[in-house]
Amino acid sequence: xxxxxxxxxxxxxxxxxxxxxxxxxxxxxxxxxxxxxxxxxxxxxxxxxxxxxxxxxxxxxxxxxxxxxxxxxxxxxxxxxxxxxxxxxxxxxxxxxxxxxxxxxxxxx
Amino acid sequence: xxxxxxxxxxxxxxxxxxxxxxxxxxxxxxxxxxxxxxxxxxxxxxxxxxxxxxxxxxxxxxxxxxxxxxxxxxxxxxxxxxxxxxxxxxxxxxxxxxxxxxxxxxxxxxxxx
Numbered sequence: 001x002x003x004x005x006x007x008x009x010x011x012x013x014x015x016x017x018x019x020x021x022x023x024x025x026x027x028x029x030x031x032x033x034x035x036x037x038x039x040x041x042x043x044x045x046x047x048x049x050x051x052x053x054x055x056x057x058x059x060x061x062x063x064x065x066x067x068x069x070x071x072x073x074x075x076x077x078x079x080x081x082x083x084x085x086x087x088x089x090x091x092x093x094x095x096x097x098x099x100x101x102x103x104x105x106x107x108x109x
Numbered sequence: 110x111x112x113x114x115x116x117x118x119x120x121x122x123x124x125x126x127x128x129x130x131x132x133x134x135x136x137x138x139x140x141x142x143x144x145x146x147x148x149x150x151x152x153x154x155x156x157x158x159x160x161x162x163x164x165x166x167x168x169x170x171x172x173x174x175x176x177x178x179x180x181x182x183x184x185x186x187x188x189x190x191x192x193x194x195x196x197x198x199x200x201x202x203x204x205x206x207x208x209x210x211x212x213x214x215x216x217x218x219x220x221x222x
Contacts, residue, residue, distance in 0.1 A: 009149075035211075040215065040216075041215050042201070042213025042214050042215055043152070043211070043213050045210050045211065045212075048210060088151065090152075095159075095209055096157065096167075096209070097209055097211065098154075099151040099153075100151055
C-alpha cells in the first residue's frame, strides 16, 4: 500500500477566502486524482493529473502535480459555501488507486 | 436513475450474521471495486474485478468475499460480521484504460452491533 498523506485534516474558512490542500507521498504515481465527497454521497472525480509539473484549472480550483509525481496541491480561490466537502486525493499505481484520508473543508457564509 | 446503485443504503446487524451488500451499474464498465471508508483512514480497497472472470484481493480482504455475477453486478459478503467491520462501504466502477477514473455509488452504511 502506498501511503498518501493529506494536510490539513480540517479547514474552516470564511466565504471569499482562499485555501490550499496538500497531498504528499514518498511514492511515485502514474497519475493522481482529486475527488470531492459530500455527506451521504460517494466521491466525485474533480480532476486527473498525469504529467509531472502539470497544472489544471477548473473554474476557481487549481490543481498542481509535483515535478517528481509524488505530491499534489489543490488551491481554491474565493471559496464559496458550495465548496464545502471532503476532498480526497488518490494516486494510481498498477491500475489501482490508493486514497488519502481526506481534508474536510467548511466554507462559512 | 444513478449509474452505480448500491443496496441497501443502511444496514444494522449483529455480530456473527452473514451480510450481503449489492452493487449494480449501468455505465457498461468492465472494472468494479469495493472500498470501505472509516473516519481518518480514507478509502481502503477490499476487492476488485477487472472483468466477469477476474477477482482480486485488495489491501483489506480478510473477512470479506465477493461475487461478480455479471458485468453489471458485483456483490460484497461478510460471512460472519464483526463490530470492526462497521463502516461506510462504497462500490465503484471504471473503464479500462482511462487512468482508472472511478465512479462511485452513494454508499452503504453498515453497523455491526
